[in-house]
Amino acid sequence: MIEAQGLTKDYGDKRAVDGLSFTVQPGMVTGFLGPNGSGKSTTMRLILGLDSPTAGEVTVNGKPYRDHAAPLHEVGALLEARSVHTGRTAYKHLLALAQTHGLPRSRVDEMVELVGLQDVAKKRAGTFSLGMGQRLGIASALLGDPHTVMLDEPVNGLDPEGIQWVRNLLRQLAAEGRAVFVSSHLMSEMALTADHLIVIGRGRKIADTTVEELIRQASGMVVRVRSPQADELRHHLTGPGVTVVSLSPGLFDVNGLTAAQIGEAAAANNWVLHELTPQQVSLEQAFMEMTRDEVEFKAAELEAA
Amino acid sequence: MSALSTSMPFRGRVTQAHVVRSELTKLTSLRSTRWSMLIAVVLTIALPVIFAAVTASRWSTMRLHERLSRHPLDIALAGVNISQLAIGILGVLVITGEYSTGMIRASLTAVPKRLPVLWAKLGVFAVVSFLLMLPSVLIAFAASQAILRNHHILQISFSANGVARSVVGGAVYLMLLGVFALALGAIARNTAAGIGIFAAIFFVIPPLLNILPTNWHDAIAGYLPDAAGRDIFALTHGTHDLAPWPGFFLFCGYCAVTIAAAAVLLLRRDT
Numbered sequence: 001m002i003e004a005q006g007l008t009k010d011y012g013d014k015r016a017v018d019g020l021s022f023t024v025q026p027g028m029v030t031g032f033l034g035p036n037g038s039g040k041s042t043t044m045r046l047i048l049g050l051d052s053p054t055a056g057e058v059t060v061n062g063k064p065y066r067d068h069a070a071p072l073h074e075v076g077a078l079l080e081a082r083s084v085h086t087g088r089t090a091y092k093h094l095l096a097l098a099q100t101h102g103l104p105r106s107r108v109d110e111m112v113e114l115v116g117l118q119d120v121a122k123k124r125a126g127t128f129s130l131g132m133g134q135r136l137g138i139a140s141a142l143l144g145d146p147h148t149v150m151l152d153e154p155v156n157g158l159d160p161e162g163i164q165w166v167r168n169l170l171r172q173l174a175a176e177g178r179a180v181f182v183s184s185h186l187m188s189e190m191a192l193t194a195d196h197l198i199v200i201g202r203g204r205k206i207a208d209t210t211v212e213e214l215i216r217q218a219s220g221m222v223v224r225v226r227s228p229q230a231d232e233l234r235h236h237l238t239g240p241g242v243t244v245v246s247l248s249p250g251l252f253d254v255n256g257l258t259a260a261q262i263g264e265a266a267a268a269n270n271w272v273l274h275e276l277t278p279q280q281v282s283l284e285q286a287f288m289e290m291t292r293d294e295v296e297f298k299a300a301e302l303e304a305a
Numbered sequence: 306m307s308a309l310s311t312s313m314p315f316r317g318r319v320t321q322a323h324v325v326r327s328e329l330t331k332l333t334s335l336r337s338t339r340w341s342m343l344i345a346v347v348l349t350i351a352l353p354v355i356f357a358a359v360t361a362s363r364w365s366t367m368r369l370h371e372r373l374s375r376h377p378l379d380i381a382l383a384g385v386n387i388s389q390l391a392i393g394i395l396g397v398l399v400i401t402g403e404y405s406t407g408m409i410r411a412s413l414t415a416v417p418k419r420l421p422v423l424w425a426k427l428g429v430f431a432v433v434s435f436l437l438m439l440p441s442v443l444i445a446f447a448a449s450q451a452i453l454r455n456h457h458i459l460q461i462s463f464s465a466n467g468v469a470r471s472v473v474g475g476a477v478y479l480m481l482l483g484v485f486a487l488a489l490g491a492i493a494r495n496t497a498a499g500i501g502i503f504a505a506i507f508f509v510i511p512p513l514l515n516i517l518p519t520n521w522h523d524a525i526a527g528y529l530p531d532a533a534g535r536d537i538f539a540l541t542h543g544t545h546d547l548a549p550w551p552g553f554f555l556f557c558g559y560c561a562v563t564i565a566a567a568a569v570l571l572l573r574r575d576t
Binding site for chain 1: 407417
């Protein structure tokens with residue numbers, strides 16, 4: 001279990017994490033979502049005490065991470081940046097980490113087997129592909145049989161089979177009662193694995209909710225309308241809090257009115273409707289909508305021709 | 306069954322002894338370390354052997370003042386001057402290699418109290434380099450003396466006054482130099498900067514001091530790390546040099562101050 005209270009981190013005059021408070025509960029997968037540069041990795045470093053917060057605090061199972069007698073037994077972490085000496089073999093890397101806690105070689109063998117690196121364990125980590133590096137990172141994270149598993153973008157660089165393997169592993173770890181905290185910038189990935197979501201943008205918390213709730217909130221706000229009298233209807237609907245986006249002649253999206261309100265307005269004026277559809281947004285769209293103003297590096301939007 | 310297939314209940318914890326074991330694994334599992342150590346051992350032994358052989362073969366053609374300027378201990382410890390470069394660079398790399406590869410994040414995640422990692426690195430590197438360098442200087446002394454003995458020149462007994470201290474002092478100097486370099490690396494956190502600072506202190510600044518007025522030079526030069534360290538194994542000491550033990554303690558003092566700075570910075574800085 002991870003508990004953060006008003007966690008804040010400044011690098012120079014740039015605020016990377018801004019007053020974050022959240023809880024990661026045991027027995028479920030908590031997704032940690034945000035665009036690139038939104039402070040996910042920084043938050044994870046703060047949890048591990050690699051960086052110290054400017055303000056606020058974060059505890060792991062009731063204590064600051066560094067105060068635990070067996071830290072690797074509390075949190076097993078895979079950080080986004082590689083944390084392996086490229087000149088050392090995978091086996092020796094895991095052995096050196098295991099030895100800090102007095103763990104036996106058999107534990108290293110178990111982890112090598114678990115992540116499927118038996119054939120390359122005696123090769124230097126510098127020769128590893130991105131996917132093999134991720135597997136080694138996951139083996140390091142699970143070495144201490146941790147209560148909380150924290151993985152930063154774990155599916156990066158994995159092939160489809162590897163991605164499937166990570167999803168199953170995360171579900172299984174949560175089912176065993178562990179707290180699983182996984183970051184991603186891909187909403188679609190989280191939709192498949194996470195029970196709970198914490199969404200951040202520019203270091204601030206935007207949402208802290210379940211996957212279903214998030215979709216429900218974001219959906220139904222946009223209604224698609226197709227009508228031969230589109231121009232008249234459009235002008236009629238315009239008002240404060242209502243935006244209309246033209247898609248093609250006779251087709252537009254309305255934001256800020258329900259389908260019922262639009263239908264009644266059309267009926268009152270004897271206008272014909274060919275389509276009236278509340279748009280079910282995907283989790284991806286909900287995420288984009290939510291973080292639109294919070295993206296740090298935004299590509300210029302393409303003008304529709 | 307658990308995903309982690311734990312065969313037994315978890316019973317690990319971080320202790321200083323465990324971290325020492327881990328650092329020993331780290332030190333011995335890198336090719337660069339093994340090569341540097343091997344080079345240091347070979348140079349420490351080979352250079353005196355070569356110098357002894359050359360001196361012996363040229364002895365009959367040497368003038369008297371040239372013969373008088375040759376000292377058997379200078380020959381026996383000639384390798385120390387070269388192997389200090391290998392040991393110093395390796396000392397810096399032991400810690401900066403972790404920063405350049407990102408390994409330091411794994412190390413400090415496993416041992417978040419941080420200082421046990423620094424103590425273990427210093428201790429393991431000091432012991433390993435001393436255990437390799439002590440036999441090396443002893444073999445260098447014995448081998449160079451054996452070659453010179455065949456030509457009945459430049460004989461000196463290990464039990465003669467100051468000889469044992471000089472030879473063992475060579476190994477002690479290299480050990481302390483490695484510790485000093487490791488602490489410099491921990492402060493610099495960058496290989497190029499660490500080696501640069503190390504080279505500046507031991508190879509660049511000492512000759513630069515010759516530009517200073519002589520009385521300034523004499524007042525300062527003898528107290529620099531490089532000079533203090535050399536006093537440990539030098540057989541003869543000039544009027545401006547420290548005696549072996551004061552030199553040893555001063556060099557230890559430099560190491561202690563550098564280590565203290567490294568420790569404070571390690572605790573304070575983000576990783």
